Amino acid sequence: MDQAKIEVNNLYKIFNGKKKREISLLENGLSKDDILEKTGATVAVNKANFKVMPGEIFVIMGLSGSGKSTLLRCLNRLIEPSKGTVKIDGQDITKLNSKELRNYRRQKYGMVFQNFALFPYRTVQANAEFGLEIQGVSANIRKAKAASALETVGLSGYEQQKPNQLSGGMQQRVGLARALAVDPDILLMDEPFSALDPLIKKEMQDMLLDLYQQINKTIIFITHDLDEALKLGDRIAIMKDGEIVQIGNHEEILNQAENDYVAEFVQDVNRSRVLTAADIMSKPVALLYPQAGLKTALHKMRQNKLASIFVLGKEHKVKGIVKIKNVVSAINNGQQKLKDLIEKVPTASPGETVNSLFAKIAELDTPIPVLNEKDQLKGVIVKTDVIANLATDQI
Amino acid sequence: MNQFADFISWLVGIVETVLAYPEPLVLIVVLALLAWQFKRASLGLFVFLGLSLVLNLGMWDNLIITLASIITSVFIALAIGIPLGILKAHNKVLDYISRPILDFMQTIPPFVYLIPALMFFGLGNVSGVIATVIFAIAPPIRLTALGIKQVNDELEEAGQAFGANWWQVLIKIELPAAMPSILMGINQCIMLSLSMVVISAMIGAGGLGKPVLRSLNIVNIGLGFEAGLGVVIIAVILDRMFDRA
Structure with missing residues (x-):
């Protein structure tokens, strides 16, 4: 020493x-x-x-x-x-x-x-x-x-x-x-x-x-x-x-x-120090709009190293999420439309505690969006954020 | 005692010679320009008009003698008073002892100083200067001490935390921080000197006090006003030149 x-x-x-x-x-x-x-x-x-x-x-x-x-x-x-x-x-x-x-x-x-x-x-x-x-x-x-x-x-x-x-x-x-x-x-x-x-x-x-x-x-x-x-x-x-x-x-x-x-x-x-979704959410790195084509979706996800991407409609409302594996297989099958690939995801509100988020996100392999009362996207939360903050919360 | 008197008389003589050396008008213009440069144009104008008036009234020689006495007295009073003020701020015993002495010096009627000065130094300018110094020394002592005592303790602590010694704390922190108060002390010292220089005409000091005293004795209102106006003009000029702003 x-x-x-x-x-x-x-x-x-x-x-x-x-x-x-x-x-x-x-x-x-x-x-x-x-x-x-x-x-x-x-x-x-x-x-x-x-x-x-x-x-x-x-x-x-x-x-x-x-x-x-x-x-x-x-x-x-x-x-x-x-x-x-x-x-x-x-x-x-x-x-x-x-x-x-x-x-x-x-x-x-x-x-x-x-x-x-x-x-x-x-x-x-x-x-x-x-x-x-x-x-x-x-x-x-x-x-x-x-x-x-x-x-x-x-x-x-x-x-x-x-x-x-x-x-x-x-x-x-x-x-x-x-x-x-x-x-x-x-x-x-x-x-x-x-x-x-x-x-x-x-x-x-x-x-x-x-x-x-x-x-x-x-x-x-x-x-x-x-x-x-x-x-x-x-x-x-x-x-x-x-x-x-x-x-x-x-x-x-x-x-x-x-x-x-x-x-x-x-x-x-x-x-x-009871953390809420608003404390741990981060800004989404990339977003898609429904009129985008499949190629654009693939490009955006590759560029930002994402496995999935959120699709936004009018007024920043979340339509759902698109996963990269579905996009790739759709392109291989000659499909054209992104719309068909959009999946629904569970959402969170900014005031939710980390503990309740944990229950929601544990089974998912995608991030969850944080929405305000008008269903507009405020941020995203990935699983690692929740787990890391659960750990520090219990110290 | 004689050497001391000689020294003061020599000092007054030098200042007087320097002031009397240039033509009066040249000196007036130089002083007016200085006032303009360091203060305001309006003060420069006042200096020019005021001093020209004194010259015109035939009081110029008296004015020079008065100015020389003031400069000498203030110089001595500050040379002793500011260091004493610094000591007073740092030494509790001295602070305690000096308080009644300074009270005494400031409240006793100034005429009373004239008697011992006269006894020790005889008639003339030297006695006048000494009485003036005693009369005018209290404010610079008090205001220097006050200014230093009012310096924020945290500033001194900061100085010490960076390893400053006593002297560095004094020069780099206490004196600059106390400067407004010290300058006020200097201003007060000058104004008190002026009033005492006039009074000391009673023990034979020359200058503007002399015609004032004479006009009193021969009941000559005109002469009294002329000399008195000279005193006022000098007072205003000195005050404005050495105020804080």
């Missing part, structure tokens, strides 16, 4: 306390609330242990006040841990002096913030150059690297704008470009998409996943949204009251909840 990129051991963070006293109380099994009542100290991180492998997206998920942002800041010591070690590539960074720490931050980390934290008096280009400027990189190289980072996040052409001239999603792209420009090993992302509206959020998640394929970086991603965690994370740590209550990959989190807290979270997700 490779060496872990980040290894956190028995990490504690206590605010407003004497640290040692509170940590020994925690070790004796007192809860966060007990300690607050007894000593007035706040336990922000309670004995965190985890490892992150190189090139992994590690998501730390928790509700507000769970200590996730504090834990993230302990990784680059923006917040000083009270006790415990943080090893990056085997080196304990809690032992670094302030100058070594600054150099470490310059070389290893890029950070993206919830409210973007862009410099309003700098242009987009100058914002992206910031990290390089701090490193003392010369102006030419700085400019080139920042421009390529901005291009990566799709902001070419906006270099001379000020951040407040951009939309929220674009501002966070600048934040990401600023972090990428220094080419860090580790990207720390503190709820980067929480302040964005849902559509932009999804777009940014997709962009991050795209980027992740291109760049070889370890990403620590903080979120309070389990859907986001499941979408992005290779592994997910769930935090509650400063404690990591479970770490695991998707299946482990969804299937093997280790405690009620996680189980409750996951339940909501599973419930919302």
Whole structure:
């Protein structure tokens, strides 16, 4: 097994306390609330242990006040841990002096913030150059690297704008470009998409996943949204009251909840994940119209590698399906008309669940069409779609 | 103490020499063009007409002396005040201690400064400049500190996350983000200097304050208005030249 990129051991963070006293109380099994009542100290991180492998997206998920942002800041010591070690590539960074720490931050980390934290008096280009400027990189190289980072996040052409001239999603792209420009090993992302509206959020998640394929970086991603965690994370740590209550990959989190807290979270997700025909249907690759000849039908099916094809009548209404073997034998027998070959198929409505589709499609060797209330074709479903989604639905 | 006085007197002398070197009309045209270039055409026109009026009233020499005193005082006040403001923003003890001192400096009647200045430095421009600096230094200290304290913590955190040291955070984040507030402090400093420069005529400082004081003593309304108009014109020009927009 490779060496872990980040290894956190028995990490504690206590605010407003004497640290040692509170940590020994925690070790004796007192809860966060007990300690607050007894000593007035706040336990922000309670004995965190985890490892992150190189090139992994590690998501730390928790509700507000769970200590996730504090834990993230302990990784680059923006917040000083009270006790415990943080090893990056085997080196304990809690032992670094302030100058070594600054150099470490310059070389290893890029950070993206919830409210973007862009410099309003700098242009987009100058914002992206910031990290390089701090490193003392010369102006030419700085400019080139920042421009390529901005291009990566799709902001070419906006270099001379000020951040407040951009939309929220674009501002966070600048934040990401600023972090990428220094080419860090580790990207720390503190709820980067929480302040964005849902559509932009999804777009940014997709962009991050795209980027992740291109760049070889370890990403620590903080979120309070389990859907986001499941979408992005290779592994997910769930935090509650400063404690990591479970770490695991998707299946482990969804299937093997280790405690009620996680189980409750996951339940909501599973419930919302009852898939319907509309979720899994795809666009038909090719369609036929009744007036088409047999040769056209054969050509279309061959071109698109289909075993059967749907025939549509007026107003997009489905007449039925034509199978390639029947077309071939009809041509061999000298028949001319497509009409005679059209067969009826069972249909589905967009709201049908995957389970009921399974019953319909199991015995068929053709796809089934999904029709709206006016019998117009909205999409098609093939057997493999249903089976694949049944499998994930049950995870 | 003498060296200090000599230094200030030397500084005022240099500024005065530079300002008095060109023909008055040449200086007026240059200033008007600067106002036009950096601000607005209308301000350029005002500079030209206003200063020409002062020249016409025969107050030009007094105007130069007043301007030289203001420039010197503001220069010293900012050179001390802005760094002090930066320290005040970062140091809680200094912040705490400085508050009553600044309150005191800002609320005490300005005439009172004249007495110790007079005792230490005698009659003349040097005492005037020193009293002016003390009077005008509070706003740049306060507004610099305020501006820096108001910088979003997240920006400073971002700086630190990228490995910026104290100095880089100050130069690249705090000062630019606090700039509007600092500029307001500079503007206030200039305006206060102007009012004090006039008052310090009471301890023998030259400039536009002198005819004002004299007109008071000999009850000459005309002279008082002429000199007072000069002060107003300078005040408007300086304020418009150094406001934020």
